[in-house]
Amino acid sequence: MASYCLLYIFIYLCSYHIAQTVQKEIEYECVDIYKQPAFQHPLMKDHQIQMRPSVDFQTTVSTEPETSDLFTGKAEERCPKGQVPIHIPQINYTNDFVQPNRIITEANLHYAIIRPFENYTKIWGGAQAVFNIYKxxxxxxxxxKAWIWLNHREKDVISSIQFGWAVHIGLYRDDRPRLTTYWISNRHQNGCYNVLCRGGYVQVHKTIYPGMAYNKISVLGKRQSTAHLLVGQDSRTKNWLLMTRKTLIGYWPYQIxxxxxxxxxxxxxxTGGLAGAISPPMGAGTFPRQVGYRNKFACFMKQLKYFExxxxxxxxxxxxxxxxxxxxCYDVWYREFEIRSGEMLTFGGPGGQCGI
Structure with missing residues (x-):
């Protein structure tokens, strides 16, 4: 009997040690704010870092309700003064993905979206949404992914800033949903996730950064965890700011x-995967209309807004x-205006053999 107790204690201590090791695994590195990948591009040589939104820009978002969770993580600064956290990727993952219309037949990519009518010619200055988080x-x-695309076409050249949350094991070390960005510009046509390429995204916040995991996950029909994300162009600096609520996370500089x-x-x-293979679930893995109209617990985006x-x-x-x-495999349901939610859509599906 004593030997069984000793064995149990040994297993418990080993499990505890492993759990603590995994929990304490650092997924970011602190780098000098002026030595992050953005400043390795020659166009960024004389760039002055923008540490906060301009007063004009802050005014446009200051009336937004505090309706979403911030990142669940420790609130203290992760890096010393003068440094910022940069996510450590699993691999140097880059590709040419720009937008659904262009790549749908190239890599088993599928989407359930709302988009402007093709003959629409309006110009916008950014967009936002409150997302609920699934795994x-x-x-x-x-x-x-739960995703927003901001695309600009000039002749045959496309610039794009894309953001939201993504479960992406090829990019990250696990299957947790994470704040994820993707960008491509007229001066950098290869495209890049987060901060994996020279130029592009500039990180300024010391706690929240692209690649950071959302630890609170929604449960279908029960508790919902949400996060607010916004990207808009600051009229003063011309930079494209990534924010959550009123907090500046980072930005894409006007030079790029x-x-x-x-x-x-x-x-x-x-969603995406290998050509010819099955496609993964999207959102909560359910069709939004199966959940029902009054039940808002399918994967959703609400408070859909743009800068006009x-x-x-x-x-x-x-x-x-x-x-x-x-x-x-998937569906989207644009539910339009709902009390306390604003403009809203739900989307998702189980995936499977979805074709090309």
Whole structure:
């Protein structure tokens, strides 16, 4: 009997040690704010870092309600003064993915989105949403995202800033949903996630950063965890700011992103994987209409807004249409205006053999 007790204690101590080791694994490195990857581009030689939104920009977002969780993590600064956290990726993952219309037949990519009608010519200055966070099951060569695209086309050249949460085991070390960004510019046409390339995104916040995990996950039909994300162009500095609530996380500098406004804004879900293989679940893994109209616990985005004439306003439902490329695997439901939620859409699906 004593030997069994000793064995139990030994197993418990080993398990505790392993758990503590995993929990304490550092997923970021602290780098000098002026030596982060953004400043390795020659166009950034004389760039002055923007540490906070301009007064004009702050005014446009200051009236937004505090309706979402901030990142669940320790509130203290992660890095010493003068340094910022940069996520340590699993691999140096880059690709040419720009937008759904261009890549849908190239890499088993599928999406359930709302998008402006094709003949629409309005120019926007950014967009925002409150996301609820889920953890769809994905395999190593798959990803599943809740995503916003800000695209600008000039002749045959596309610039794009994309953001939201993603479960992406090929990019990260595990299957936790994480704040994720992707960008491509007229001066950097290869495209890049987060801060994996020279130039592009500048990190300024000492706690929140692209690649950071959301630890609170929504449960279908029960507790919901949400996060607010916004990207908009500061009219004073011309930089494109990434924010959560009123907090500046970082930005894409005007030296790299010279676009003045965007001509396409997409909201919705996005999955990908190996060509010919099954596709992963999207969102909560359920079709939004199966959950029901009154139940808001499917994967959703709410408080959908864009910047118009330097104001942050609800999107106009008359300007957007639903688009799903594989209805047997995914769906999107644009539910328009709802009390206390503003403009809202739900999306998702189980995935499977979705075609190309």
């Amino acid at each position: 769809p099951r994905v395999l190593r060569n798959q990803f599943s 992103f010279s676009m003045q406004g965007v001509s396409q804004v997409f909201f919705g879900g996005y 004439d330097k104001r942050l306003v609800d999107i106009d439902s008359n300007e957007f249409e639903e688009y799903v490329d594989s209805p047997k």
